[in-house]
Amino acid sequence: MHMADALLSPAVGGTFWAGTIGAIGYASKKLKDHLDDRKIPLMGVLGAFIFASQMINFTIPGTGSSGHLGGGMILTILLGPHAAFLVMASVLTVQALFFADGGLLALGCNIWNLGIYPCFVAYPLIYRPLAGDGRSAQRILVASLASGIVGLQMGAFSVVLETLLSGKTALPFGTFLLMMQPIHLAIGIVEGFVTAGVINYVRAARPEILDSSASSEPLAAGIPLRNVLIGFIALAVVTGGALSWFASVHPDGLEWSIKRVTGKGELPDQEHGLPATLKSLQEKTAFLPEYGFKPPANEPKAKEETPSWPAVDAGTSLSGLIGGVLVLAMALGIGWAIRAFRGKKII
Secondary structure, three states, X not given: OOOOHHHOOHHHHHHHHHHHHXXXXXXXXXXXXXXXXXXXXXXXXXXXXXXHHHOOOEEEXXXXXEEOOOOHHHHHHHHOHHHHHHXXXXXXXXXXXXXXXXXXXXXXXHHHHHHHHHHHHHHHHHHHHHHOOOOOHHHHHHHHHHHHHHHHHHHHHHHHHHXXXXXXOOOOHHHHHHHHHHHHHHHHHHHHHHHXXXXXXXXXXXXXXXXXXXXXXXXXXXXXXXXXXXXHXXXXXXXXXXXXXXXXXXXXXXXXXXXXXXXXXXXXXOOOHHHHHHHHHHHHHOOOHHHOOOOOOOOOOOOOOXXXXXXXXXXXXXXXXXXXXXXXXXXXXXXXXXXXXXXXXXO
């Protein structure tokens, strides 16, 4: 559900950039007051895991579409909403800057759509009441499904609303909505099951993490996190380095919806003004565009062919590993910066 710049007007993109920056400032200020230093490494490894997981699109049977894990609920349940939002912002920023996954103008919208709704709406209003004390596997499953579906439905609706406000007449509001909501309902169900699986793994391995996030209380000094951290690092490496080869070749839910409405998988890029400037900047910063090596500048554009599956590709593996390291570094840097400014009035 990563929006491209072609779906937005500069006014809408800029407005959501401002809203997202405000939300980042709010989350940083709140986190400064109750950041558990021992969870900073967990922020990093979970960010790397979510980055790698988002590389794997899974096929939605009978639709010709695919979806990928959003990861907002996993981050929020394990880290709390404020740290989770900052980690999600790190994931999406790395994707846009270095892998051209989602536009730079659209980055504010993408962080809003994939971060605000799971972290600050679905988690407190749906997951926590349904999950209770977080010790029942059955309640975790029900809560994960309900909150995952609602969070993704809100994000999908937000995409449709943002295109409407941008005046994209090629995507009529009602028609586009009828495509987006059902396909993201299916994706949300898969996300709910994956979320429940990850949370139940942590519940079995180190339930104190769930208790700490739910209560905003720091972990006890004697609680070891080494095995959990190693487990998520291993998952990130395997997922980004190898399982990413098995991503579905079908278009994701957003691309599929656009194609069903317009007959094309994407809208044409805007050739002038701010969108064109940001596209030019992204072409310079994205050293592994679309999670693969850049073709030589003088090489003629290859004809589109049906992608092979599995797509065993060194560029994909390198993207998964480098991207995970970049997100790890950014999330750790955010945590350390907030810790460094604790007690000061800068944040």
